[in-house]
Amino acid sequence: MAIAVLTHKPLSYFSRRLLEEANKEGVNCQIVDFKNTVILIKDGKISLKAFENGVKVILSRPKTTLNSLMLYAMFLTKTLEEEGFYVLNSFQGYLNTLDKVITYRNLSLNKIPIPDSVISPSGRMFDEMNPPFFLKPTYGSRGRGIMFIEDFRDLSFAEGRSVWIAQSSVREENWDLRVVVLGGRVIAVMKRTSEKPVTNISQGGVGSFFEANEEVKELAIKASNALKCEFAGIDISIKGGNAFILDVNSQPDFKGVEESLKINIARELIRHVCSEANRN
Ligand SMILES: Nc1ncnc2c1ncn2[C@@H]1O[C@H](COP(=O)(O)OP(=O)(O)O)[C@@H](O)[C@H]1O
Ligand SMILES: [Mg+2]
Structure with missing residues (x-):
């Protein structure tokens, strides 16, 4: 082979x-x-x-x-x-997750919960979002360019050639989860803890073992199946006892998971x- x-x-x-x-x-x-x-x-x-x-x-x-x-x-x-x-x-998997707008649309079409989001090329359109909320570029990774908007402020910088996603915060504490799915199976669940709004390991988040319940595992598997990503790194946050998908990475890095959890991905x-x- x-x-x-x-x-x-x-x-x-x-x-x-x-x-x-x-x-x-x-x-x-x-x-x-x-x-x-x-x-x-x-x-x-x-x-x-x-x-x-x-x-x-x-x-x-x-x-x-x-x-x-x-x-x-x-x-x-x-x-x-x-x-x-x-x-x-698969090509289709990459297409289904090309950027966050496409990913969120496909998740929603498959009735997979994501946080409420407003997507627009114009900062003026985010009026109806109540802070605190996340403002993220539609194409990005590793937490880059993500802002946590805590009070109403001038979002006119978001006016122009790029598109932004304003998304309600679905975090109650200082952590969320990275779930790694391979071939319809959860092979790792990492809790990422950070004092910053973004928990990405590359932004200083600290990884640790987490015993996920079946609901979380099933949600991750459902997302990877729906988006046709045989291998996926899925970011999940929990609020009010409900799990939401924040992000589906069709090309996940796994340094953080291997080093923190000692799992040989x-x-x-x-x-x-x-x-x-x-x-x-
Ligand atoms: N709606 C949200 N509620 C709570 N935390 C969020 C939300 N959106 C993003 N985050 C935090 O920001 C991090 C990065 O956001 P994400 O959508 O995963 O983008 P990236 O592709 O940059 O990783 C998430 O892992 C999470 O810690
Ligand atoms: Mg992410």
């Missing part, structure tokens, strides 16, 4: 850990930078030059800054699926994709 990791960051923690665990499992693993791939369209036929022969499984990580490189990487992911490779996550991923590829 040979697998390839297609990535914009060949030296990232994800790439390094996948390579390390694949070696331990005796699985041939290539790390391929999207920059070193080619799509050929000749006489109306589409083909690719991406990796060496023998690869059956591709762990694709097409998302990056919103630009033409990302669109190219998305199209490459789609083409690989059409060529019969087993690709994780990279090995789980390698084992999962190999057994799925052998089944098909």
Whole structure:
């Protein structure tokens, strides 16, 4: 069995850990930078030059800054699926979670609870939100650009070319959860605690073990199934005894989970994709 990791960051923690665990499992693993791939369209036929022969499984990580490189990487992911490779996550999974507006829309269509949200390119449209609320860019990750609005203030900076999501706060204490789902199974639940409004580990949040109840686990699995993300990092917060989805990451990093919980996510991923590829 040979697998390839297609990535914009060949030296990232994800790439390094996948390579390390694949070696331990005796699985041939290539790390391929999207920059070193080619799509050929000749006489109306589409083909690719991406990796060496023998690869059956591709762990694709097409998302990056919103630009033409990302669109190219998305199209490459789609083409690989059409060529019969087993690709994780699927193109459809990435499409369903392309940005937070699309993600929230798809969650809501599937009756999966998210906090009440107002989405607009105009700061003037957030009048009806009662502080405190979160103001987030529609395309972002790792808590970057997120503001916690505690009192009414001038939101005219949000007037312009980008789109914002004003979202009611569904936090009662200083923590929320990151749930990692793989192949319809919850493989890790991490409590993230922080004194800041955002609990992302990259923003200083501290990870610890959390014994999640069935409701939380089922919600995470439902979200990953609905969005067709076989592998997903799902942020969940609880208010008034009800769990809400804050964020679905179709391309989750797992350094925080591996380091805080001592769970070997990279090995789980390698084992999962190999057994799925052998089944098909
Ligand atoms: N509606 C909300 N209620 C409570 N906390 C929130 C809310 N929205 C975001 N947060 C906090 O901000 C963090 C980052 O928001 P998130 O939507 O996950 O964006 P990102 O893609 O940047 O991780 C969340 O993990 C959570 O700690
Ligand atoms: Mg998040």
